[in-house]
Amino acid sequence: MRQKLVELVNVNKIFSKGFIKKNHKIVLEDINLELFSGDRLVIIGESGMGKTTLARIMVNLEPKSKGDIYWMGKNINKLSSKEKKELSPKIQYVHQDPYGSLHPSKTIFKILADPLKKNEKIVGKNLYNKTLELMEKVGLSPADYYLNKYPHHLSGGGRQRLAIARSLTTNPQVIVADEPISMIDMSLRTTIIELFKELNNEDNLAIVLILHDIGAAKFFTYEKGDVIILYGGKIVEKGRGIKILSNPKHPYTKVLINSTPIVDPELAKNRKIEQLRSYEVPIRTPESKGCPFSHACNQFAQKCLEENPKLKKIEDNHEVACHFC
């Protein structure tokens, strides 16, 4: 049975500085999304597009400005504190930076055992076993060798594995990971994505990955899963991952994919990477009009400056927000 785990309805995020509207900064605009158990979802966008903000709002680390968020069908603003205590551990978050998200002076055992004690109420020998089990699961082996080590004894990939293991201590149903591979080495990135795939397959965990590496997104959603492309806090394209990444419709997505390096030297040498008109990240205020991408888009028209395109369905599992698609 597919259970609806997280739902965002018309979520907006505005950072306001003082009362002057001009200084308000729209970071997320009308975000709608649903997440079911066992889903894979990738949110793609460049720096400053609002990916982190979206992820943090999803796990309730940050308040939204407008809209509603539901966890397991319940509006999170109306949760009793008991419900909150029960529900929030089910939705876990993995930080981008595996160096900062682990306590530097706690042993690996302690990092895993403390939340286990607290959430699963396990003690003694069981605690030890469970810890080992978790470490094996994320591929930190030999597990008992690492138990008394500190995070700095691990490589970047190892640390990210540890952070993932820690997020598993609450037995979550959703894991939202914010750029989990951006701080780790190329050659290890694949293993982390593979790990997420495994968790998704074996435990039916819903996984939300925030990525800017399109190749990784494609690899992750290859078997199943959706992709959301964010631009200027807006979803500009959304749908089945492999479809969008192989056949993008929105001009931004196109440029993005076109810019991604490819591993064919012959092709690469001769291909012309499309250049945008501007590389600035747009700052949207409540007064901004038009499509956020219009200032950089190579095929913009007057309409784009005036009217902000809505997300519309162009085929099954594929929605685009562009006047020309």
Place this chain on the structure above:
Amino acid sequence: SSEKESVNSNHLQLATDWPFPFHGNPFGAGGVGGAWWFMYEPFAYYLPMTGEYIPRLAENWEIDGNDVKVYLRKDVKFSDGELFTAEDVINTVNFIQALWGWPYDIKEVKAIDSNTVIFTLTSTNFVHTLLTDGAIASLAPLHVYSDFAEQAEEVAKIGKEIFYRQIEGQEVSEEMRNQYNKKADELAQKVRGFSVFNTFGRVPVVGSFEPVNISQVEMKLERNKYHWLNSKQKIDDIIFKRWSSNEYVWASLISNEIDAAHPNMPKDVVEQLNNLNSRLKVISVSDLSDISLIFNFKKQMFNDLALRKSIAYILNRDTIRDVSSWQANSYENYYAYGLLKSMSNEWIDEANLNKFTKYSQNKTLAEQILEEAGYKKDNGIWHQSNGNPVEFTISVYGPHNDWVLAAREIVQQLKSFGFKVDMKLIPEGMRDNVMRTGDYDVAIEFGTAWWGYPHPLTGYRRLYEGDIALITGFPSTEKYLTPWGELAPKDLIEELNNNLYDEIKAKEIIEKLAYITNEYLPIIPIKEKVLPIYFNNGFRVQGWPDEKDPIWSLAPGGIERVYNLLIGEGILYPIE
């Protein structure tokens, strides 16, 4: 370079402490500390050793009952050339009465002519102060303070009236009081804001030196060319350095920065100073006071004579003296009778004295006394008959280093005898507070001090009526057994006061008082305090008199008077 400069000009460098800023107005901000005696003159100086009055502003005086007629010196001029007259004296008296509320002992002051003033006093007790106090004669020259003179006179008058009415137990009307307060405040406001320096550009004074420059750390006085001794005087300027600490003064003496000072100095330091500066000489003269152990009689324990006696026998006063101020006159193997050792011969015959108990260290005797009184030694600690240990603190005024050293030694001696004794420092500024509120057990204090009127009466008054009595609460109205029967010290003092000029009678009474003091120990004198006077002979000035010279006995309570005399008479003069 400073050495040369100083040597070339004819000046004397001294040290004292003064509250800065000084506006040239002794009723206003600040003051001049020791420089006072160079600027203002009393009617006369008094030499305790010879009992002689040295005329200053007064050439002569006649005492007639409560009236004192003072003949002013005729050739006295202020440093701005104005003549000093009876009007100035009257104005000064009005001023101090109006602004300080003192001395109401002067009922009235009148000028007979410009050189004769007549004072009407409330009692003859005040004569000595009248003649010798530096404030009464010359503080407020009329030509300087004329703007306030009338007002001052009025305020002084009302103030006196209120005072006398109160003394006589009469009622003082509210209205009168209010009127007084209002007028006195008004005057005070005006006078306080008055800067003589600013208004006159100088401070006209009657003394031999006029202040010309007063800063926070140094003070410069220049010779008063109109002074009656000007022709004899060979020193032009006096520079005062601030006496910021004893160490600073030591250092200044070594480095010839100052010419004379009287800081307490340990023996070894003195030796070393002589090595470093061979011109440095030291003499010591009596400070006309003694350092004593005083008891708080409000605390039950000290009412026990046995305890006090034992303490007197436990202490080795020689050692205490050595440690704290080695030049002082030792009292070891001596009496505790309230007379200064250096003056003793004048007042008590040797033969009579021998009948008194001598206190020299004798621990066995002390133990014996205690045991007889029911004290017991237990575990090395003496206990009272009620079982409590003999436990007390000795308070000592922190800033005086000789006192602190003495206290440390006393504590140690009592401790090793088996008393539980601790030492407590009274920090600067707190002495008055602590002593007066009786917040002490035993303390180090001046016992008898004779600086005022050098007569045993002064000392006994202190012990049984005055400052010390107030602090200790010794029951001086009670009667004490003496060879002459039961006597109360308070009564004896009254008697002595009445027979002050009857030498034989007075001696008799003094003997009785001495006996009581010695036997009943309201205080235990430790040593007779001396002023160790250090001077650089032959660096800037020379001519310092011999240690025996009676002039030194003028030093206690204002050593600058001695310097003033020495300079004025040309005894002290610049090196060639």
Place this chain on the structure above:
Amino acid sequence: MINNLKIFYHNYINPLIVNKKSLFGLCILGFYILMAIFGPMLITLDLNSNFAERYQRPSFKHPFGTDYFGVDIFRQIVHGSRTVISLALLASFFSVLIGTIVGVTRGYLDGFMGKIIDIFIMVFLVIPSFPALLILAAIFMDKELNTIQLSLLVAIWLWAPLAKQISAQVLTIKSREFIEASRLLNMSLPYILFSDILKLLIPYIFMNFVLQIKSTMEFSVGLMFLGLAKFEATHWGVMLNYALYQAGALYTVKGFHYLFFVIFNIVLLIYGGILLSRGVEEVFNPRLRGDQ
């Protein structure tokens, strides 16, 4: 438990022993602490003065010579170490305790309460501490304060800088991601405060504790010097006072060793504290030791 001890040893003690500076500092402090604890039991002291034997040169009988009263200086130093060291340690302890509590609270509280605590800290920063201490001491002068009260009195004027630093540290630690992770993992506030945050501050706090010893030493010596603390003849501050002011040891050739040995011990003790704190700083401050 044993494991914890091992880890503690490995993390905190071992690095200190390995570092030359802190080891030396530790030795000095350890020496004085031992002296304070056992010295007075092992070495007797006769305070009775013996004026004739004053200012004896250091010798076998009197390792530091005798003072102005003819009393053995070494023995006095030993007996005085107890007061000096207990006051210094206690006062440092209290100031660090207050500083930590206020600092951590401030770091964790935002908004109005935080601002208020800020002002509170700032107030204690701007009031000059030594004169204020003098006044406080004068106020309590006749109250016969015991060591604990006295050290509290000193600590009151020393905690503020630490509180300020700690609050800044907590503020940055608070925004570190592992704190957020702890919150997401449902960990309790005490866990976050004491396990997550305080754990990182321990080296820092320790460092400050050692650093404070210097100031408290100076303060307590100053207090005795000015006669505002309970008078103890063997307190080093009092000995210094005697040497410098009462006995004028600086001014005589004979008495120089009197002054010297007192100052020597004060300086050595403080120097030990400074060395240890330097060492602690090097060992625990990641910026100074590189990221190993």
Place this chain on the structure above:
Amino acid sequence: MKTIIKVEDLQALYLVKEGTIKAADGISFSILENTVTAIVGESASGKSTIIEGITKTLPPNGRIISGKVYYNDLEILTLKDEKLRQIRWKEIALVPQASQQSLNPTMKIIDHFKDTIEAHDIKWDKRKLIEKASEKLEMVRLNPESILFSYPMQLSGGMKQRVLIALSLILEPKVLILDEPTSALDVLTQAYIINLLKELKRKLNITLIFITHDIAVAAELADNVAVVYAGNLVEYNSTNKIFNNPLHPYTKGLINSIMAINKDMSKIKSIPGNSPSLLNPPSGCRFHPRCVYSIEHCKKEKPLLHNLKDGSQVACHLYYEEERVNETKTCRIS
């Protein structure tokens, strides 16, 4: 074409508390003029160490144990400090990895240009300096007016990276070495920088060496690729060969693990195991614990970089054997 840089048996290590980290262990290669060379390898494999060794700019605890580096005919490592200083930036410019913190925070961008030219005794007046700097900044598509007089703080990461490149061009060096010029950047900015470098090469006659751990970037830009593993140069070859016919088992694994969009997703596979610690690297071939082809010999003897007939260079015993026993070659490597 002529060899502009030649490295012979470079050995560099770092002194740390625990011992020594052998971060560059016998590196030899040569670089031709006007080519682009990419050095790839995973994190901590010694890429930076190699180029810092070449330019003698290792951090204080780094030591060069042996080796020779020729720039044209000049031997760099034995040069006097002053001489070396003069060569730096003017002949060989190295833009370091941590470019975010490489600018002096208390100095404006223009002053960085000024210091640089002054260090090489070039006397331009202010106008000329601004003119030249602007020219270089425009080349990297930055607006000189706003950039020149701002502080590093005011620039974004991508801008700083570009400023460094502009700065590196001010003296128009012969050799430009870039340490991970794109790894901290967004896809679009990265693409932009790659484009820029391509253009530079075309316009300026420059020899480019750059480091990347993203082998896809190498594919885009490089003529030759040097693959580094655990302090060893394991393969040095033309880009085409590296991607089409990787020789070393590690290179193969690396190429397979890349999640590039134009790849067959089902073929993507990570290399098993962890990279070794350089404190005590594995004996023999450092890759042998993770290598599927590993034979007993690999554990014992360290393979040296070897020239194959077609000009490829590889350090793997499998190819030694090939030379010796020609026939076994085909069956072992597939």
Place this chain on the structure above:
Amino acid sequence: MDYFIKRIVYLILVFMISVSIIFVLVNNMPGDPAFGLAVSIAQQRNMEIEQALEIARRMIGVSEDMSFIEGYIKFLSNLLRGNFGYSTFYNTSVNEIIAKSLPWTIFVISLATLLSFLIGVYLGAFTAHKKGTIIENIISTLSSIVQAIPPFVLAVLILFLFSVRLKLLPMGGAYPVGLTPTISINFIFIIFIHALGPVLATAIPQTASWILTMRGNTTQVMEEDFIRFAEMRGLKDRVIAGKYIRNNAILPLIAGLAISLGYMLGGHTLVEAIFNYPGIGFYFARAIAVRDFSLLTGLFSLIVIGVVITTFIAEIIYIIIDPRVKMK
């Protein structure tokens, strides 16, 4: 701008509270303000202390009928009008005392701070560059030891050594009394010579601490990436040591510089007493001793103002010189 206004309001609040605390503390001090004066009167006039006390009370006009609250309000309102109160002991306004003495104190502590800062920064940078050498070891050990010497001991030692034994420096004071202050080279020289003792006593421990902080900062900056980058660009060592290392290492010290000036205002008491220097520290000690409560609160308030203002200036300076802060 917003920031400054907020900051100013905040600091004013801090000032008010501090001053209030001081007022309460001082007014709870035991003791009698008339006592100090009484002692000198008693000595001058050969009279009993009791009588002298009464005269002293009249002279300084202590009115005991003002309630604590009234006194507090009066104190505050005076303070806000720039009136620091009326010294009972000196019988004059505290403002006059401050006007006469503050310049000297500021002179000495600025000189000491400047001197120690310059030397400290120089030696600190020097030792950092010479890490591991004997010179570095000597300098840093010496600095640690100097820091361990209580400042008053140092002051007495300097006085004894330089003024008494070696006669290199004058015996305290600000200038000899015979001289009238003029603006001449000679006079300025004399002023400097006289200030040297107190300056040394204040500057020596300060120098030690500057050395140590500067050394730490320099070491830290030397490890920064931009230093290596500067080397890579072939910059000359001299330029790197100056513009790159020194400038960046000094920055954090500048704020400390202003603040330390403020704090020294409060800690200068003993040194001035020992050198007989006419600064406010001298009055401070005196005010405590003679229990001149209003002078004490006045001086305290002055110091607090000093600290508050220097703190504020430090913040501004920091903002001005460090572009990193300016951006935020």
